Amino acid sequence: MKILFLDQSGKLGGAELCLIDIAKPYCDRSLVGLFADGDFKTLLQQNQISVEVLATQPIKVQKQSNFFQALASFTKLIPLLIKVTKIARKYDLIYANTQKALVVGALASILARRPLVYHLHDILSLEHFSPINLRVAVTLANTFASLVIANSQASQTAFVQAGGKAELTEIVYNGFDSKKYQIPDIEIQKIQQELELNGKFVIGHFSRLAPWKGQHILIAALAECPPQVTVILVGDALFGEQDYVRELHQQVKTLGLENRVKFLGFRANIPQLMSACNLVTHTSTAPEPFGRVIIEAMLCGTPVIAAKAGGAMELVEHGVNGFLTTPGDSEELAKVINTCLQEIEITATIANNARNMASQRFDISTINQQIAQLLIFPQK
Numbered sequence: 203m204k205i206l207f208l209d210q211s212g213k214l215g216g217a218e219l220c221l222i223d224i225a226k227p228y229c230d231r232s233l234v235g236l237f238a239d240g241d242f243k244t245l246l247q248q249n250q251i252s253v254e255v256l257a258t259q260p261i262k263v264q265k266q267s268n269f270f271q272a273l274a275s276f277t278k279l280i281p282l283l284i285k286v287t288k289i290a291r292k293y294d295l296i297y298a299n300t301q302k303a304l305v306v307g308a309l310a311s312i313l314a315r316r317p318l319v320y321h322l323h324d325i326l327s328l329e330h331f332s333p334i335n336l337r338v339a340v341t342l343a344n345t346f347a348s349l350v351i352a353n354s355q356a357s358q359t360a361f362v363q364a365g366g367k368a369e370l371t372e373i374v375y376n377g378f379d380s381k382k383y384q385i386p387d388i389e390i391q392k393i394q395q396e397l398e399l400n401g402k403f404v405i406g407h408f409s410r411l412a413p414w415k416g417q418h419i420l421i422a423a424l425a426e427c428p429p430q431v432t433v434i435l436v437g438d439a440l441f442g443e444q445d446y447v448r449e450l451h452q453q454v455k456t457l458g459l460e461n462r463v464k465f466l467g468f469r470a471n472i473p474q475l476m477s478a479c480n481l482v483t484h485t486s487t488a489p490e491p492f493g494r495v496i497i498e499a500m501l502c503g504t505p506v507i508a509a510k511a512g513g514a515m516e517l518v519e520h521g522v523n524g525f526l527t528t529p530g531d532s533e534e535l536a537k538v539i540n541t542c543l544q545e546i547e548i549t550a551t552i553a554n555n556a557r558n559m560a561s562q563r564f565d566i567s568t569i570n571q572q573i574a575q576l577l578i579f580p581q582k
């Protein structure tokens with residue numbers, strides 16, 4: 203099957219990393235069309251996936267756009283729409299991986315008469331989107347998509363609550379190649395040396411720097427932990443959250459934690475870094491649609507504490523394969539971190555359970571088979 207994948211971003215967010223795994227089995231006969239240039243294009247090329255940047259000017263609609271802003275952005279989409287429609291005629295199916303890709307993909311699917319699949323990576327709720335953006339996404343999906351692949355039960359439920367048709371939806375979790383997360387001790391020691399982490403209890407946070415990803419909650423919790431506890435913050439502000447970055451640095455300074463928090467920026471060697479941590483925390487203050495970092499930490503055998511909301515609750519069972527804490531509650535987070543510090547054996551058993559569970563439940567080849575089965579249907 204020849205697929206035209208569409209994604210609005212040139213940056214490496216979770217939805218984009220997920221798309222690489224989905225597009226790979228189709229790489230000899232498919233194209234990924236992007237609406238912006240960037241590292242995502244390079245990574246697709248490195249994976250031998252054909253990619254083309256289709257938009258010549260950035261599409262500025264924000265997650266919180268009002269009606270007029272949305273309309274203005276829409277008119278700017280017309281040249282892109284014409285281009286996508288022309289290309290789509292050479293493919294059997296359009297696979298929209300983001301919301302702006304859905305807007306363009308939906309209209310192109312009508313003009314080019316090709317079925318449309320929408321991969322929903324977001325929780326379509328007012329916590330994450332403006333009312334107009336929500337309505338546009340749900341209406342387009344209901345009207346034009348033959349299939350909506352939700353990345354979790356939480357994303358599926360929010361879609362239906364926002365007016366989406368339940369019968370269009372299928373839940374497919376992100377898949378992972380567990381081998382990539384088995385890191386030899388020698389590599390782990392090298393990283394620990396490079397980052398001067400030896401002798402410390404290292405907590406890793408692996409997310410883009412954005413208020414709702416809640417890095418500030420971890421920093422606040424760190425102030426309640428013994429001095430050997432150190433935090434590495436891995437990730438960059440991908441979407442212009444520079445004020446938040448400044449606030450984080452200020453918070454670290456105010457709490458006197460300069461020697462215990464390292465900002466590492468965006469890194470490509472996540473499995474190595476996660477394996478060098480004693481604990482990984484996920485601290486999103488709004489419900490996380492899925493949370494790739496949670497599964498990645500599990501696959502590294504590193505115990506994980508996640509915020510109890512959204513898709514994270516489908517991934518973590520408290521005390522069985524990880525820990526859950528109330529979103530936004532830094533005191534509770536500090537308590538659980540301190541428990542992990544003290545109860546090393548129980549925590550190690552939990553991390554081991556998590557690794558076994560995650561390597562089976564989120565196995566990339568099983569997930570890719572699931573998607574292949576689903577994609578046969580919209581062809582009919």
Ligand code: UDP
Pocket residue numbers: 214215216217219408409410436437438467468469470472492493494495496498
């Ligand atoms: N990630 C990365 N480098 C970084 C920080 C994060 O490659 O410096 C990856 C991380 O391993 C994960 C993805 O970015 O695979 C983030 O996905 P997630 O689903 O956790 O959150 P999103 O940012 O998509 O909301």
Ligand code: GLC
Pocket residue numbers: 215216217220323324353376490491492493494495
């Ligand atoms: C989105 C979501 C994240 C999810 C990823 C992959 O970026 O924010 O929770 O893990 O997509 O589906």
